Amino acid sequence: MIVSKRNRLRLAAVATLSTLALGLAGTALAAGPTATDPSPAGPSVTAPPVTPQPTTPQAATQATITAKPSVTTVQAWELFRVTGTTTGLKAGSTVTLQQKQDGAWVTLPASVPTTSSGAYSLGVKLGITGLNELRIVSGDAASPVFTVTVH
Structure with a gap:
């Protein structure tokens, strides 16, 4: 050509x-x-x-979640609250309650979005009697395990 x-x-x-x-x-x-x-x-x-x-804030820092139950002992199906804060999560991210059942973490139908400051307050009712191991999760982040005894 x-x-x-x-x-x-x-x-x-x-x-x-x-x-x-x-x-x-x-x-x-x-x-x-x-x-x-x-x-x-x-x-x-x-x-x-x-x-x-630039890296996203979630990629740059590990997300953390705190969780504190309002009580340590309740009657079956009695309402109590779990409150806490998150860091490294986008405002409005959903946090969800998990319960350890037979050695595995089970996601319960209890979730709430975080506030603009990363705080949350979640109402919870449990029916499994005895010592309940619980945690709050969002994505890959999980709070430390806490316990609530149900009578």
Whole structure:
């Protein structure tokens, strides 16, 4: 294929503009000679330095959850509250109560969103009598285990 000098310059300009557009979008490109370049050294393109992307607060710090029951002993199906705070979670994240049953953590139908400051207050009623091991979870984060005895 024969390419005129005029078309070669147009192709070189398009290649240079494409390289610049990609470079400005944060992609570092190695500029070298191409078949359409008018000069043996290739286009003179300097890509901006690639800057690291900022990490999200959740990725930078480990999320934590605290949990404190309002009582340590209740009657079956008696309402009590679990309150606490979270750090490293987005405001409005849902926290959920889990109960250890037969050695496995079971998610209970008790959850609430956190406030803008990361606080929460959750109303709970338990029916399994005896010592109940509980925790609050959100994503991969979990509070320390706490216990409530149900009579």
